[in-house]
Amino acid sequence: MQFLKKHGIWISALVVALLVWPPQWYPMSVKLQMTRWFGAADYRPLPASKDPQAVQAEGFCPPDPSGWRNAFQIEGVDIQASAPCVADNPYIVAAVVKGTNNVSQDTLSKSGLTPDAVEKGRDLDGDGDPDEIHIRLEVAELNGGSNTSGNPVTQYDIAPGIRPGLWVFAPKFVGMAVENFESNIARNSLRLPSPAIRVEEGDSVRITLENSHYMPHTLHLHGADHGFTDASGEGNDGVPITSEIPVLPGTARSYELQPRHTGTMFYHCHVQPHVHVMMGLQGLFIIEENRPNNTLQTMNIGAGFVRAPSVASREKYDSEYDLHYLDLDKELSERIQQSNDPRLVTKSMHRDYDITDATTDYFVLNGRSFPYTFRESLVVANEGEKVKLRVVNGGGKGIALHTHGHKFTVTDRDGAILPVAARAPQDVVWLATSQRVDLDLRFENDGLHAYGPGIWPYHDHQYSGVTTDGIGPGGNISAITYADYLDDSGWPKTQGVAWDNYFTEKYYRKEIPVWESYMPGLLSEAGVDLRLLLRIVIFAIALGVLAASVLRRAKS
């Protein structure tokens, strides 16, 4: 009796602890010994699968009430039909072809551009097209911070629910940055990537950077022939450490060039480039061959399909696409959302953030990740056609660009034409950071260039690139799609799994089992083992009692 009073508590606590010790935690030797003594334990079903969650998918293909996908002729500008379900505003195309200073008030207001957004002047070489080009660019922040809202402002989704903070060079639009006052969503055409710019070889080009952002920026014309200084001796290279003071907030500065060579080039901000370029301040800069009557589509909003291609492009190809790849680090991009004070944001981005320790989370093609890439960035063609792709990798990581069903030929690298002898069909091409390639894609069903009609994905074959923060399918996956494989709305007639998951925010928040939709039950979310939880609770209580009683004995 005395013994029980003295030792009862700790002994019973120990016994309970041993009895409820979760079998998952038994050492192997104990488990084997128990098997020798008692044999295998009775069957106890594993936790049942949880019921599948109701998936509320957004529409795959937003309606096109304004008919922007159709072919247009606006003010004499032929604008090709755009096959995918989301098309560029044709009035913008018309306005930047003619020049915003040369179109009617009606076209201009339908484009949303300011009268000075893209001004076109004299025909200097007398070949029927304007050669004085004056482009104005602003700097806009998407998904930025706010002192009045807990959500990012001027929202732009790269994929369902994914809103990394971004900076872009933006065409000069009139009015609000958002759709309307009730909305927090960025207006159509205010988006990632910065617009692809097209000028003609020999054009007298002036680009005015109107810095509407709260940090200093510049414009650097990577690979495009430009003088170190402009005519007045002012720096023209955009590099603060060697050429000029950056363009401060609220001020403007013009850059000048008269490029002597054609090719696919690049432009980007050169202020703290490891941060500013990676936030999205970069775009394609394309110098086209000088041809008669070659009035160019000076800007291609959001890159992608070129709806009014150049004379040379129309001669050699059936269609042309600009493909702008970029990768993003969410630990960088979220910094603009964490504070509204520009001083704190500046410190956080330029001193606290350490790119040498950085990882990459998002991979976008023309400003979107899968599945949104399928709304805008499909390469659409018919059998027998020939397509030109101008590709830039603006991301910090390389890209192993791979096409299913086709071998392409690299015709130009970094804006320089490759000798014909150096060209061979390839199905993977490596693009280092800021590298450009021009690809020739033939829809010729000969078993080499193409294997015939279908929906053929094209993507970065480095595996992180096909995910969105590690969730696949995501990243920069898009598809080469034969026109017959599109439905009337421009959505591809895919034959595989249902896409509802991919059009829900939950999927990219990692809350939906990847195969639940087509293997419900078998590969759904496993249930929780409440019995194990109970054992752990009792085990912990027993240990607590044991510890307390042993300590008290030791003290007394």
Add this chain to the structure above:
Amino acid sequence: MRLLPLVLLLAVAGAFAQNHAEHEHHKMTVDKSGVVMNENTENLPRDCEKIEAEHEFEIFAGRKYANDIPGTIFGMSETDVTVAPCSRVTVKFVNEDQIRHQWMVHGLPKYLYPAGMFHIEAMGGQTMTGTFIVPGEDKNYLIHCDMAQHMEKGMRGQLVVGSGSGDLWSVPGVSDSFYRSSYLTTRVASFVALLAFVAAFAVTWACRIRS
């Protein structure tokens, strides 16, 4: 604006042309200097019988006006404008920067002002003037520049009609930021708090021992 109350009823007007969801009819004048949208010099709001007063303001915008307001980059010379109910308000908006700025009022009656807004936009270095008539209700209206981040980084104000309906948050010089950063590093804040706690504990402990 130079075309004065030439009211252009554009089927799908400028800024909203691109907005698939909303095809409102905006009255606006656009030229190289800027835009005045939904100008209204004559039409009375339903709760007004006549124009009760005339107000004219000159409002300057630019980076210069952020100099005295810590944590902002852009600014306006006036962030708090008070007018009488049913008054006709003329704003001369002077943009001293080399980029676009806007002076936009929201929440006006939609039967008079499409989308409930009156909007002046001036290109870099330009001045634009516009007129509108406020309703009779005492109310605070939001004024801002709706270029991305301009409101957040300083260009936020209020138009107070009559005695108003209470200050809006985050108006520079008028009200505190609704979301305010801490301006202390976590390390400093937690170290100082811990130190104070330990000191208070030690003093209290010592006093208890002595008593």
